Amino acid sequence: MISIFLVRYIKxxxxxxxxxxxxxxxxxxxxxxxxxxxxxxxxxxxxxxxxEKVKLIIFNHDNNVEEFDSFSLNREKVIFPHRSATIFIxxxxxxxxxxxxxxxxxxxxxxxxAVKKINIREAEKGDENxx
Amino acid sequence: MLINxxxxxxxxxxPIFIIxxxxxxxxxxxxxxxxxxxWPIFGLMLTTIAAFILSTNLENIxxxxxxxxxxxxxxxxxxxxxxxxxxxxxxxxxxxxxxxKKQLAFIIFFIISCVNGAHFIIYLTNxxxxxxxxxxxxxxxxxxxxxxxxxxxxxxFLLKYADQNIYLKTSNYFLLFFALGQLMHxxxxxxxxDILPSSQPVWDSGVFIAENSEIGQLLxxxxxxxxxxxxLQLIIYVIAFIIPVMISKLASIRLFMRGxxxx
Numbered sequence: 001m002i003s004i005f006l007v008r009y010i011k012x013x014x015x016x017x018x019x020x021x022x023x024x025x026x027x028x029x030x031x032x033x034x035x036x037x038x039x040x041x042x043x044x045x046x047x048x049x050x051x052e053k054v055k056l057i058i059f060n061h062d063n064n065v066e067e068f069d070s071f072s073l074n075r076e077k078v079i080f081p082h083r084s085a086t087i088f089i090x091x092x093x094x095x096x097x098x099x100x101x102x103x104x105x106x107x108x109x110x111x112x113x114a115v116k117k118i119n120i121r122e123a124e125k126g127d128e129n130x131x
Numbered sequence: 132m133l134i135n136x137x138x139x140x141x142x143x144x145x146p147i148f149i150i151x152x153x154x155x156x157x158x159x160x161x162x163x164x165x166x167x168x169x170w171p172i173f174g175l176m177l178t179t180i181a182a183f184i185l186s187t188n189l190e191n192i193x194x195x196x197x198x199x200x201x202x203x204x205x206x207x208x209x210x211x212x213x214x215x216x217x218x219x220x221x222x223x224x225x226x227x228x229x230x231x232k233k234q235l236a237f238i239i240f241f242i243i244s245c246v247n248g249a250h251f252i253i254y255l256t257n258x259x260x261x262x263x264x265x266x267x268x269x270x271x272x273x274x275x276x277x278x279x280x281x282x283x284x285x286x287x288f289l290l291k292y293a294d295q296n297i298y299l300k301t302s303n304y305f306l307l308f309f310a311l312g313q314l315m316h317x318x319x320x321x322x323x324x325d326i327l328p329s330s331q332p333v334w335d336s337g338v339f340i341a342e343n344s345e346i347g348q349l350l351x352x353x354x355x356x357x358x359x360x361x362x363l364q365l366i367i368y369v370i371a372f373i374i375p376v377m378i379s380k381l382a383s384i385r386l387f388m389r390g391x392x393x394x
Contacts (some may be wrong), residue, residue, distance in 0.1 A: 005378045008223060010214060020327065022148075026284045053329065071342045074332075074359055076252065077200070077321055080190045087313060088197045088325040103254060 029055040029088065036060045036079065039104040050094040050114040059084040066108065068097035073112065090114070132264045136271025141278060143251040146352050147244050148283040151220045152311055154236040156290045156302040158225055178241050182248030186256070189249060199324040208246050209317035216310030216376040223303045224379050243313075282349070305353065307375060312355025314371050316376050319357075332359035 032054055035042045039062060048054045059078040060066050068077045068087065079085045089097075093098040101108025192200040219235045222228050230374050258264055293301035322329040337358035350356035357364065 005381060006218060009374055009378065013214075025210070051331070053325070055325075065253055071358060072335075072337065074319055074357065076319075077323065078189070078192060078250070083190070083193065084198070085193065087323050088329070090329070091331055093331055102139070103135070103258070 003030050015063065021082040029053055031055045031057060034058045034110070036101065037060055038062065039064075039066070039107045040102060041099075041101070041108055041110040044110040045113060046110070047113045047115055047118050048090065048092070051091045053088055056087050056089060057084055058087070063104065067102035068099060069102040070097060070112075072097040073099060075099070076102075132258070132267040133271050133274075136268050137255055137275045137278070139251060140272055140275025141348060143247040143376060144275060144279050145282070146247055147240075148279040149268040150240060150243050150291070152283045152287045154219075154240060156230075156287060156294065157219060157232065157236065157306065174237055174241070179242070179248070180243045182245045182252060183325060185245050185249035189253065199326070202324045203326075205246060205345065206317035206320040208242050209313040212242050212355045213310045213314040213317070213371070215242075216306055216313070217378075220303055220307045220310070220375055221379045222310055223300075223306070244317070273348060306349050307372065308354045309352070310375075311368055311371055312352060315355035315357060315360075315364055318367060321393065322361065322363075327363060329361050330363070331361075333362055333365060335359050344358035 030046065030049070030052065032046050034046065034056060036058065046056075056068075058068055058077075058079055060081055060083060063081050065081060066079050067123065068075065068079060068085070070076075073089050073091060073092075075087050077085050077087050092112070094114050094116055097112040097114065099110050099112065183214060189201060192204050194200065196203055208391065215235050215238050219232060222232050222235070258268065259343065290302040291307065298304075318327060321327040335358060340350065340356070340358070342348070342356070342358045347356065347358070355368070359366075
């Protein structure tokens with residue numbers, strides 16, 4: 001009896017996942033590029049629109065593996081040497097969200113700044129020379 | 132490098148130590164004593180080899196499915212851990228099916244160790260070559276191992292005490308919460324590659340317990356603690372908790388009804 005219910009639960013779970021995947025369509029997101037060179041993020045500050053999901057493409061130019069990690073963004077991704085990785089972040093309320101390279105936490109550090117669309121140009125101007 | 136190795140070791144090894152403790156408490160000491168020593172050794176060797184194979188292939192996996200390969204692979208592994216763990220959670224209500232329980236326990240240990248082990252092996256193999264770092268890494272591993280071992284021994288005796296003096300199924304419920312933590316991890320991974328929808332977090336408890344703090348890491352492993360959970364995570368957490376509990380209660384209702392009939 002228990003196994004019947006357990007199997008039913010697993011079936012329902014799998015069907016739900018399949019339904020989700022069937023309705024899954026990836027909308028066009030704003031793209032932001034980050035590069036890792038000598039265990040540093042370039043740019044170290046990225047200004048993104050608040051309340052919008054965006055795509056981060058991170059390219060690792062180093063010969064070592066790095067891990068993009070952020071507790072406030074709830075993201076964690078291993079980036080292999082000379083490879084790129086893609087992650088999606090947001091929608092985020094306006095504010096600052098720090099990220100770091102887990103394998104070089106002292107040098108590889110950066111920030112995602114989510115701002116309301118009206119202020120985005122001013123914020124970008126201010127952070128042009130972040131590195 | 133030393134601190135970083137300790138932290139990375141804790142992050143990757145703590146789930147393995149915690150699940151080992153939970154699985155040990157799932158079986159009575161009599162069952163463990165009758166277990167032949169060759170099987171755990173064989174299992175450990177198999178797991179280590181599998182973790183090495185996974186670590187060498189993770190780079191190739193990462194380039195598949197439009198760069199989403201790792202997330203899909205790992206989330207599938209975490210979902211499997213969840214289902215095998217709830218299977219064990221439900222079976223733990225009965226004294227039968229010892230062999231099935233042992234098999235489930237091994238599969239859970241195998242998947243968790245492979246996933247977490249591969250992650251740490253990638254770090255080790257990449258930074259081992261840097262000669263001056265070897266000593267720091269070795270000390271880091273020893274320190275991290277010591278901390279994990281201390282936590283798991285303490286946790287084992289706390290669970291034993293709680294099982295005997297507070298509530299008989301305390302350790303079993305801890306197994307369920309651990310499984311929920313794995314499921315939360317799978318959801319985050321799927322949200323990370325935009326397969327599951329993500330929305331603004333319901334709350335931010337980072338001010339009270341930061342996820343990167345020692346307590347935060349322990350809570351993450353034990354209960355799937357998140358400082359910024361999304362509504363989807365919360366809904367799935369509640370549903371994924373209630374359903375196994377209801378299924379396990381069905382068994383006791385059935386036993387109760389049988390008892391009634393036999394009287």
